[in-house]
Every structure is written in structure tokens, then in C-alpha cells.
Amino acid sequence: MRNNLTFILIYSIATLFLGGCNSVSKEVYPRYADFPEVRTLSQVKAISCDSVYLRYPYRVEIKDSLAVILDLHPESCFLHAFTYPDWKYVVSFGRRGEGPDEILSAERVRIISPDSVWVLDSNRRQITRWRISASSGNVERAEEILLDERLIRTLDFCKTNEGFLVTDYTGNYRYHVLDAHGQIKESVGSIPTEKVVADDGRMALAQAWRSFMDYNPENGVLAMVTQLGEVIEVFNLKTGEHREYYGPHGEPLFHISQGYGLPIGIMGFHDVKVTEHLIYAVFQGISFKKIARSEKQGIHLPDGGSKLYTFTLTGLPVKCYELGKPVCGIWVDEVKKLFLATDVFTDNLITRFDLKK
Template sequence: MLLPDTVLKNNISLLFLSFFFFISCNHKHKEYAKDVLFYSEFPQERELRGEVIELDTALLRYPFRIRIEGGKAIVMDLHGLDHYGHLFQYPSFQYLSSFGRRGDSPTEMLSMENFRLQNHGVWILDANKSELTRLGFSSSGDSLFRDEAVTLDEDILRPLDFAIYNDTTFIIPDYSGENRLCRVNCNGKLIDKMGIIPTIDEKALKNARPALSQAWRSFLDYNPNNGILATVTQLGEVVEVYNLKDSTHVVRIGKHGEPEFKISDGYGIPTGIMGFSDVQVTDSAIYAVFHGTSFKEIARQSGRLPDGGKYIYVFSLKGEPMCKYVLDHYIYGIWVDEATKTIMATDVNNDQPILKFCFGSV
């Protein structure tokens, strides 16, 4: 059964919990595994002020993701009216074209969960079709065309994010609850699975794994240069770091702990906090957007709170907390350029939704 859109509104519209949760995360105190470590503070804390980028067109309803390569910037619009993706020149942000047309024809999209840049092309994920599609750039570079589509194996339950491991392999979260991540080949077939949900809720692990995996919905990113895969939970405050070169793994849990829920009328209702909304693994660090707003406060404010997170957490490639950036805007998605010490971000609260932050060394 699918969770109706009306269950989670306003600031929590991005939960996309596709299943009912038949679990409660009110854990008794138990010991975590030895690879689970805790953090509560960052050795550095800095304030960053954002520069608003003036766009020459009003296309974006809910700009969720942003990525930049060379002289091109792509912004994903989660709730786009006609298209889910938009191509701009960079750094001018002059509008070029749109892609990912919304519709139910074979060449259109029912949803877009994320996109990735690879080999001068773009891969996009449609969870409702369970399909990955590769787009290529036109010869002029000002538009994208459909190149190939890959239907994902039926054993891969509702893929809500993906990362590109190499030219022949994708990494997709596992929502069966059996493991944490799936490795999928370029034909959409499941290769293998890895990791487990690092929870202390033994009852849920035993009796409600699919529901628990939905509660642990995470965003992920992979950097092939260093072999680091990072995942961050959309609820609670959990960061996982997988080193796929030496097969090591570490879990970092912040002061807000695991995702928390209660059951009401058969639905899983969040009772803790909104956690992370994006993550990027660079060559030297892990950057993640953090919200930290409680659902009690979200309900109390009845939609008056800005949507997004006002913090960027920076972790080492081993998951050690390094720096906490406090922003003057609420943001959702980020793209980090360590060479120029620049962070581009999306702000869903404003008509001019693209921001630029400049930061020093961490």
C-alpha cells in the first residue's frame, strides 16, 4: 500500500514513505556494534552568508538538487509542472533548456528522485517507473536528449536514490530491510547487497524489516576517486561511511539519534526530527545539509517555518565531525567545489532559489 500524499505536508512533504510503518522507535538502551560511534559537537563552527543568484526565468517550483560540471549547471525540480530538470549555463545561470518531461508516456517521467553526471551525460531516476535513464548532451551542449533507459530488477523495491559506482554498476538503497544497499549492473539486474541497518531495535529487525528500512530512508553519494560512499538519514541524525576500497565501515550518530516514529491509525508518524536532506563526498571530506527541526515544532508552526536546513555539517572521510556551517538561508540541495571554496545551494522558500556560499579551509 502507498502512503497518501496528504499524510505528510509542508516541511515533511519530502519523506516519500512508500509503505506504512508498523514499528515504534522508542528503544530501550542497548549496546551498539563496535563500528557505531557518537558525536555531539564539532571542533569548528562558522557562519556563512549566501549570495542570491538572479535567474532570468521563473521555472522552479521546488528546486531539490543542483550539480555543476564545466560550464553547465543542472537543477532538479521535485514538483516541476512540465519538466523535472533544467539546464543552465554556469556561472551566469542563463537558462538553456528543460528535460525530464512529466507524463505517463514511455519517454516521459512519473517522478524524478535524483540525477547524476557521468562521462558528459546525465543519469536520472524515476522511482515510480523503477527506471534509470541516460541523457546525452546535444552537439551544441545546450540541451539533453534521451539516450537509453534501464528498467530495474523487480527485486529492487522502490528505489528512492542512487549513486554511480563505475561504468557498469549502480548503488541503490535496499528497502527490503535485508541489507542497507544494493549493487545493480548496467542492465538493471541485482548483483549483490551489502550492509545492515545499524539500529538497536531488535524487534523491528526481526519482525518488520521492510518497514524499518523505510524509516531509515537515506540519501547517498559516492566518490570514485577515494572509494568513499556516504549515506545520511532523512530522519534522525545518522551518518554512515563505507570505504569500498578497503571494505571498512563506520556509523556516526549525532545527539538526535536514530529515526523515531509512533504508530497512529496504522500509519508511521515521525516523532523525532527532520534530519539530513543532501550529502556530497568530495575528494577530502563529506558535506551534508542538516535540518534538526522537531516534528512537534513543525506541527506547532503549521507551515510557518522555512522549509529546509540551515546547517551544513562537514565530516572527514572517516566520518569524524570537522566543521558546522550555520547559514543565513534554509536550503535543501548542495554542490561543493573545494577548489574554489564555493557551495551552490537550492532554497525552496524564495522566488530566486539559487544561492552561493563561500567558505575557507576546513
């Protein structure tokens, strides 16, 4: 089942891009070529849980003693809460369905506290807040935030003290600042493409530049990494500084076929986390040609990235970790020198790696 989900995800990416694009390349953004240090990470522990079955454990979010795992393709519930660090099952919530208290699609979960667990439902165009009691196992849907009608299918978000940060898919900006009611306060940045794009191709370009994001309110750093190609962007919301860097694979590539934009480059980043000192991002780097060739041969390449990149808080490369296995969602504990990642293709929920030298 999980191998079939890999093809579904790849196909969904390929059919996202609508519109046209007339482009001329011009090299204007700085590049990074190599990481100063490359290391192989040792797996410390595989964490499993017999109390709940997850078909596609996609994201993991941890705050203090609460951990929540998001299942991208669940049979019943999208979200599953555990105690941390012992990983005792607490409760499943966010039932999949079309009912008023159900979720159509869950893209991201963010934890501020047990009373403030935020979940993005892109199909319903809303963010919901949940309360979770680890002691009693109770869960309550406490609040619903309907997102601004000007937003186009929001696929990622971060929580701020004043509201939210969400990605943009109009092709005109990089992200939007929302107030506590989900309304746009400010639209920031532009797609750092080195191509000249016609107006009717802006939305297709935006879909090709779909990015994962993470924000650390303590240092004010917002990082965005592209799902296709290899580009990292860093916004410091405290200082106003903004930097972009292309990696060796460059910006996301796609072409138009029968009105659809099809990716022709590589699968890039899978997740990103901003900590106190560094930016961590999981990277894949497999070409769509190789993926298509493997599918024709009946070979299902594993989804996820097998490299963990670290960058400075201004986007400069620091270290590349070879993981030895593909992972998707990540969470980093810099104090304990641990790196946790969702494990899609085994029965384990989480794989723990040691970041110690």
C-alpha cells in the first residue's frame, strides 16, 4: 500500500501545475555547491506503537511532553497524540470525513501547548485548534479559523503570536502574514526564479515552487525549502533580512503539456525545521526521469529524503548527514542532540538518529 502511495504523491505533484510559462534564464541568485562536512548518521532507535496503525506517517510535531504525528492518508483519523519522550499512545483525533467536525485533508500540525494544537485543513480552507489532555485522553475541537478567500489552496502554515504565516500560490508573493482571524495583513516577497515568466504562467510557477516552511518565534527566522529542485530561502522577521540560495540542482523545473505543467527536474526537499542555532532540511534529489523509469520496470522508489542538510540561520550550508534510509517529516532536539523522523516504509512510526559527534 505504501509503495502505491508513492506513485500517487508523484502523480499529484505532476498534475498540480496549470497555466503557461514563457521563460528566459538569467543567473542572479547566489549558489552553494558543497557542504563543508559530510557525515553518516547512526540510527539510535526505531520507535513503534502497537496501539495505532498509520498508513503514511508524514509529519511529527513535539512540544514539551506532547507529540503529534500526522498521517497523510489515514483510514479514520489524520492525527495521533503520544506522550514524549516515552511515546505512549494518548488519543487519535481529526476524523477524516465531510461532516462539520471532520477533516477533509490535513497538511500540517503545529503545537503551541496541549490547549493549542493547530491543524491545517487545506480542502476546507481552515485552520482548527484542538485541546488535548494526556492524562485523561480527551480531545476537544476548540476553534475554527476560516482562511482569507484570496488565498489559493494553502498547503503549509506556521503559528505566530499574532496569527499565522502561510504559503502563497498566486505566483505574486512568497508568503502571507495572517491575523488571528485568518485574514491577510501583509503579503511578502516574490518567487526567486531566474526565469522571465508571462502573467498567465504565474500560478503554474507558484505550484512548481511549492515550498515547505518552518518558523522559530524565538529568533524570528522563517525558512522555506522547495519540494522540487533545490532552493532555500531565509526570512528574518525581526531584522527584515531576506536571503535565497540555489543548490546544485537549481530551481524547480517543469514544462507545459496539454495545458498541464509537468515536473522535469528532481524531487527536492521534504521538510524543514528551524531551531535556535541552525536550519535542518531533509533532501531527496532523485530525478523524475529515474522515478518514471523505475515505475515502468515495476520498481517503486521509496519516498522521502536520505540526506539531512544543515544551514546557518542565514542560509549558508554547514553539514550534510547521510541517513542510510529515506525519511519524511522531521523534528530536532538540539539540546539532546537527537534527530527524529517519520518512517514511511516500515511499521515504525519514528526513527531516532544521533547527532552527537
